[in-house]
Amino acid sequence: MHTGRQAMVTLVDRASVPVAAIGTGGTGPVVAERHVSQLFGRERELAVLSELFENLGGHGGALLITGEAGIGKSALVAEARRRAEQLGMSVLSTSGAPLEAQMPFAGLQRLLRPRMQEVTALPEPQREALSVAFGVSGGPTPDTFLVALAALNLVADRAGEAPLLLVIENVRWLDAATRDVLAFMARRVEMAPIVFLLAVRDGYATFLDDAGLRELRLETLDDASAKALLDAGAPGLRSDLRRRVLNEARGNPLALVELPRALDTRERGELSATAPLPLTERLERAFAGRVAELPTATRSLLLVAALDEGAGLSEILAAASLVENRPVTVDDLAPAEAAGLVSVNREAARFRHPLVRAAISSTAALSVRRAAHQALAQTCAADPERSVWHRAAELTGPDEEVAADLTAVAERALRQGAPAWAAAALERAAQLTELASSRGHLLVRAAEIEFELGRSELARRHVAEAKSLELGQEERTQLTFMLDASDQDSWSSADRLAALAELASELTTANGPATALKCLLTVALGCWLGKPTQETRDLVVAAVERLPVAEDDPARLAVLAWADPVKQGAFVIDRISQLTPDATGDPVALHLVGAAASAVWAFDLALGFLTSAVDGLRAQGRFGLLAQALVAQSWAAIHLAQETLALSAADEAARLARETSQARWALAADLAISVLAGERGDSEIAAALADRAEKELLPIGPHAMLSLVQFARGRDAIAQQRYSIGFDHLRRILDPRDIAYHPFVGAWALADLVEAAACSGNIDKARLYLEQLESLAAATSGPFLRATLSYARPLLSPDYKAEELYQAALSAGLSDWPGYRGRLLLNYGRWLRHQRRVADSRAPLRAAWENLDALAFGGLAEAARQELRASGETSMPRTPDARDRLTPQELQIAQLAARGLSNREIGRRLYLSHRTIGSHLYRLFPKLGISSRSELAGVLSSAVPDEVG
Known part of the structure; x- marks a missing residue:
């Protein structure tokens, strides 16, 4: 979208240098320009910069500089650049x-x-x-995070030659795609010699608010420093004016530099006002006053530059010439340079401070701004995106041609992966068309994009406007569906779900299958998350069955699985079992199949599809969906007791979900980690993660994820043999009156509930839960439910039948479910000991200890070891292995390296630079007691099953 763009103007804050040396003489101030290299009163801040650069040996860092307008953020950035260049660092900026x-x-x-x-x-x-x-070449829309990985590798390679400083200013005006890429990069510079420096004004959110960056807040100068700065810049200022400037500036460095320059006869009265203007407004007016005294051609040049900061110097001169209707040259910028408003080089004009640009743009008359936009539209005609926005900006009434061009811009933006740009173009196009039907259509499309971007408030505004216009019945139904479906927090309402299902059913009769499936997926997911009536579930199932799509269509399978997993489970499992998780297929479709299998408790089937989906989404760089697929992969692996895979997937999912602003998915990943921590015996970590998730979820009200909180707590309690506590947590999931109620997650916990109830003396409750499990297993015929039923039955059987059920489950029913097999071996050994068959108990207890120890089920493995010792056989405590010494990310990297993947290949899979991968390997070798890459496979094979997805 930027082909042919000329050199761009970069607007940067120059609050520190040059400053004015101001004296008084005659009726007004005498101003002389000079440079002051000293930063007054910033010793603490300079020390932070020194520390940042001194620690660049093998790792980098990021620093967020914040403060009010004019406080000296860019002065500090300029000093950072100067120091970086002195140290031989490269500097890149935007x-x-x-x-x-x-x-x-x-x-x-x-x-x-x-x-x-x-x-x-x-x-x-x-x-x-x-x-x-x-815009250098055409092609399918690139995923933002594949672009981010490319950018990361570019800068990491440069940092491999020499340390690198990345400077980001005017953060609030960065485009969304750039913000996403920079956020991705800033989170990954820790292990490369890269310093990330961002400057942002108070009152504006950054794209890194949740990244935990170190923040350096600039406060106003103390009295001594303020006086020193003022005296350095205006050494001859009269004493009464000096006191007034100090009082008005209130320690703001830019004000201390600029207010003295505004002290002409006309402005002195304003400076003495008893009710002073806010400082930023005062500075803008000071700049505006200086602009008003400039020649007409100079003012035109400044206005053109202020309206298009992407314009090169030649474009600025050409556009100003059109405005003035005569040739305007670079010499016409000299008065603005002399006034300290801009600096000019061969390619660009730089404003000294963003407030200069704001003052120029806000004080120009409407007719003058329109003329400048019109001139810019002509000047940058070779860049259609920029040109059409200037054409649109100068219009005050409808224009069908510009509206059509903006619509075309939106289509190109969508193809290039820029939905925010597309939504803005559609909104402006709607404002410029006179046709009510066209306006309504454009607003509906804009609203759909805004909802997908998570901008619900803006989307609802478009919806409200579109409702009053001429819309067809199809569009009205679609609009209503979008509006209702956007409020997912209230999906637990049966009435709400019924209304959505009715709307989705209407859409299936009017729209094509693709749109209908998209809507039905939304409602079906609501059925899985919420509490619909059976009538609503049947309505969704009937709607999807009417669509002309194949029975094994991934979206159709997901709708059936989510809408009614009990009644549709057997059918969905049968169809999925006939499919192959081909990693070369569409990863979105593979993800849907895996999600459908998980919804009907077929976790053994789900894991293969989800692993292939993760591989495909990695290859395509689809960062957001990858986080969701990793969450699903982690939970499926938990049920299959593939602990290493589950932990690495959950750890990565939590990081990616937070980077892509998917808070709920991040919590789902955290809760998976909580379950795994409890199984390892890390109850403190398990409890902390569950508590944090609950704290974030409770304000929402009833929500499906609250069931995961109780599941994590219950699993932790059972792992520590605190059965009464585990029973109290888990039974909440199956209590319709409880805020954590969720019958489908409850199915995960039924076998655990039978055990917890039986071991805590709640035998009647245990039998009730066993009956529910038997009924569910019979209805769906899924292997997970059959396996958990095999696990649960012996726990409640009378002694004369128990051994038969234990042996039947161990010989067949639990062979593919090692977690349940290890736990049942432990219970079988205990039962034999309680039957006074001590010698017979040793074999199952020994097998239980070996099984649970291999799975890193810390609490249960230790329980098996203690039971084995009580039977008269000793065993050694578990020796810590790679799973204990490495972080989940380090373990994931080590396993991939052991497979023979290069650093670049690992980096592409994990969205890290190859240099970061090298740093991780360098640091993990000593943890494993090895010195080379070739030793990894041997160390890991003895400790960790190869489960990396």
């Missing part, structure tokens, strides 16, 4: 611009421009993604 705030990857393109000649060294998928993102 800055946001209002006109480009919706233009995808504009800020990233500016950042990487000096390194673009190195793009050819990237792997082909990354090279192509970056090329398409920057």
Whole structure:
């Protein structure tokens, strides 16, 4: 989208240098420019910079500089750049611009421009993604995070030659795609010699608010420093004016530099006002006053530059010439330079401070701004996206041609993976068309995109406007469905789900199968998460069965599984068992199949499809969906007792979900980690994660994920043989009156509930739960439910039947479910000991200890060891292995390296630079007591099953 773009203007805050040396003489101040290199009153901040650069040996860091307008953020950034260059570091920088705030990857393109000649060294998928993102070549929409991985590798390779400083300013005006890429990069510089420096004004959120970055907040200068700065810049200022400036500036460095410059005769009265203006407004007016005294051509140049900060110097001159209707040259910028408003080089004009741009733009008359936009539209006609926005900006009435061009811009933006840009173009197009039907159609499309982006408030505004316009019945139904479906927190309401199901059913009769399936997936997921009536479930099932799609269509299977897993479970399992989890297929379809299998408790089938989906989503760089697939993969692996895979998937999912602002998915990953921690015997970690998730979920009200909280707590209690506590947690999941009620998650816990109830003396409750499990297993015929039933039956059987049931379950029913097999061996050995068959108990207890120890079920393995010792046989405590010494991410990297993957290949899979992978391996070798990559396979094979997805 940026082909042919000329050199861009970068608007940066220059609050520190140059400052004015101001004296008084005659009727007004005498101003002389000079540079002051000292940063007054910033010793603490300079020490932080020194620390950041001094610690660059083998790792990097990120620093967020915050503070009010004019506080000196960019002065500190300029000092950081100076120090970096003195240290021999490379510096790359970018800055946001209002006109480009919706233009995808504009800020990233500016950042990487000096390194673009190195793009050819990237792997082909990354090279192509970056090329398409920057408009250099055509192709399918690149995923933002594949572009991010390409950018990360570019800067990491450069940092391998020399440490690197990345400077990001005017963060609030960066386009969304660039923000996502920079957030991705900032989280991954810790193990590379890269310093990430961001500056943001107070009152504006950043894309890294939840990244835990170190923040350096700039406060106002103390009195001594303020006086020193003022005296350095205006040494001859009269004493009464000096006191007034100090009082008005209130320690703001920019004000201390700029207010003295505003002290002409006209402005002195304003400075003495008893009710002073807010500082930012006062500074804007000071800048505006200076602009008003400039020649007309100079003002036109400044206005053009302020309206399009992506314009190069030649474009600024050309557009200003059109406004003035005469040639305007670079010499016409000299008065603005002399006034300290801009600095000019051969390619660009730089504003000294964003407030200069704001003052110029806000004080220009509407007619003058329109003329400038019109001139810019003509000047940048070769760049259709920029040109059409300038054409749209200068309009005050409808224009069908511009509306059509904006619609075309939206289509291109969607193809290039820029939905926010597309939504903005559609909204403006709707404002410019006179046709009510067209306006309604455009608003519906904009609302759909905004909902997908999570901008519910803006989407609802579009919906409200569209409702009053001429819409067809199909669009009205679609609009209502979008509006109702967007509020997922109230999906637990049976009435709400019924209404959505009715709407989705209407859509299936009017729309094509693709749109209908999309809507039905939304409602079906609501049925799985919420509490619909059976009538509502039947309505959704009937609707999807009417669609002309294959019976094994992945979306159709997911709708059936989510809408009614009990009644449709057997059918879904039968169809999925006939499919093959081909990793070369569509990863979205594979994810849907895996999700459908999980919904009907076929976790053994689900894991294969989810693992293939994870591989495919990695290859395509689909970061957000990858997080969801990893969550599902983790939970499926938990049920299959593939603990290493479950932990690495959950750990990665939690990180990716938070990076992509998917808070609920992050909590689902945290709760998976909680279950795994409880099984390992880390009850403190398990409890902390469950408590944190519950704290975030309770304000919502009834929610399906509250059942996962109780499941995690119950599993932890059972692992520690605290059966009464485990029973109290788990029974809440199956109590319809409880806020944690969820019958389908409850099915996961039925066997655990039978055990907890039986071991805590609640025999009647245990029999009730066993009956529920028997009924459910018979209805769905799924292997997981049959296995858990095999596990649960012996626990409640009379002594004369128990041994037969134990042996039957161990010989067949639990062979593919090692977690339940190990636990049942432990219970069988205990039962034999209680029957005074001590010698007979040793074999199952020994097998239980070996099984549970291999699975790293810490609490239960120790219980088996103690039972074995009580039977007269000793065993050694478990020796810590790689699972105990490495973090989940380190273990994942080590396993992939042991498979023979190169650092670059591992980096592509895990969205890390190859240099970061190298740093991880360098640091984990000593933890494992090895010194080379070739030793990894031997160390890991003895401790960890090869389960990496």
